[in-house]
Amino acid sequence: MxxxxxxxxxxxxxxxxxxxxxxxxxxxxxxxxxxxxxxxxxxxxxxxxxxxxxxxxxxxxxxxxxxxxxxxxxxxxxxxxxxxxxxxxxxxxxxxxxxxxxxxxxxxxxxxxxxxxxxxxxxxxxxxxxxxxxxxxxxxxxxxxxxxxxxxDHYKAAMAAFDVLDPMYRKAVEYTTPLAKEWAELNKNQKTIYILSSGPTFGAGYIFSICNLEEMLQLNAPTVHSYEFFNGPFEVTDKSKSFFQLLSTGRTRPEDERALKFEQRFGGKKLYVLDGKEIGLDDLEPHISEYFNHPIFSSILNNVYMRQLSYVIHEDFNTRRYMWKESYK
Missing domain, CATH: 3.40.50.10490 (Glucose-6-phosphate isomerase like protein; domain 1)
Structure with missing residues (x-):
């Protein structure tokens, strides 16, 4: 079924x-x-x-x-x-x-x-x-x-989209793997990576921060909303910082693009952009595309970017310092 x-x-x-x-x-x-x-x-x-x-x-x-x-x-x-x-x-x-x-x-x-x-x-x-x-x-x-x-109104198109999610993901893995290897090599000595996202990708950014980078690789990874970036966090921007910007498809994309424009002005070579349009989401009908950002982004971040960073820093992403080992009840 x-x-x-x-x-x-x-x-x-x-x-x-x-x-x-x-x-x-x-x-x-x-x-x-x-x-x-x-x-x-x-x-x-x-x-x-x-x-x-x-x-x-x-x-x-x-x-x-x-x-x-x-x-x-x-x-x-x-x-x-x-x-x-x-x-x-x-x-x-x-x-x-x-x-x-x-x-x-x-x-x-x-x-x-x-x-x-x-x-x-x-x-x-x-x-x-x-x-x-x-x-x-x-x-x-x-x-x-x-x-x-x-x-x-778009129920039929939305249900049909579930049939193409897995092929879309497989294609995105192939596309992003060499890019993730370059990103990982550039960030192998970085102890803090800022994750920026908004709207339909905010959950994927949040999981990438707390579950992938902090839990699995024990790195500092603040989650920053692309709009809220300008209400404080942008003050840390400089050429030494590592920023990972998610660009969603959908109505909140201008928030992400605004943050990216600032990062490009004042950031350095460790600014990285993962664009939903490049990983297949733009192939879906516009009125449903934004609602499928999360599963595609989150899967790519976990299975491609987190893994590639793990390989270059020689940190086994299956190990934990405290989880399942120490009491935290």
Whole structure:
């Protein structure tokens, strides 16, 4: 079964359980599972007139549960192996009367707790299909939810786009690998890399920072919004700094281009640009292209750029200093 069909079926079941009465959708997760929902949340914020959309880290959802979480709330949670806080978040959501959908790789307390579950492919595995990674499924949930409740004019084109995501990604890997090798060589002694993005790519930039560069390679990697760059962070710009600018396709691209123009004026040779137009996103219809920025960018950043930097700095990206080793409960 195609992922579009599985998601459509699951969303219909969830709405049926809610008697088709829904006021809001809430996206909950931790780390990359949280960041992976940026694309889905962005889509709902832009396209839905009736359903409000919000994102919460698992811990925040537990300790500061919004009072409006109720039977008219759909809570979508994600955890690869069953992060304890995400499992507890699902229990809180159920206690508040909400309907829950859990995205997972390995079965855990999350799959036992949620009303409905969808298995996804780990983004980090080369054999995984990009239309089946957590970020893509989150976006598919959002698109089907909107279509079922309000109707979505570009639904057919959006569902067809999932069929070309994986081939688009494979082609982008081939294109970016030699570029990533050059970038990695230039940055092999850099201890801090600034990641700039906005709109539909902000989640991909966030994950690249906290999960890829900081967690996996133990480098400093501040995440900077392309517009907010001019409200403080641009003061650190000089020719010694390393900037990694994501250029999205879609309506917020001018924010990214404005930041890039400044970086080109005052930055140095360690300024790098990854443009969505160069990695296939412009091949999608304009009215849906921006909503697929996240899964393509995030997959390329993790599997090409992070890996190439790992190779040149001789840092095994599978090792951790504290995660799964030290107690942090």
């Amino acid at each position: 195609k992922i579009q069909e599985e998601v459509k079926e699951t969303v219909k079941k969830a709405l049926g359980k809610m008697n088709n009465k829904i006021d809001q959708v809430v996206w909950v997760g931790a780390g990359g599972s949280f960041g992976g929902f940026y694309g889905a949340n962005y889509f709902m914020e832009q396209e839905s007139k009736k359903i409000s959309s919000h994102m919460f880290t698992s811990g925040e959802f537990i300790y500061a549960t919004p009072k409006n979480i109720d039977e008219k709330t759909l809570v979508v949670l994600c955890s690869m192996r069953g992060t304890s806080e995400t499992i507890d978040s699902a229990k809180v959501a159920k206690k508040m009367g909400s309907t829950t959908i859990g995205l997972y790789v390995d079965e855990s307390g999350l799959t036992e707790t949620c009303d409905y579950i969808i298995k996804y492919d780990s983004l980090a595995l080369d054999e995984s299909r990009i239309d089946r990674v957590n970020a893509s499924i989150g976006i598919c949930v959002a698109m089907n939810l909107l279509n079922e409740v309000e109707g979505y």
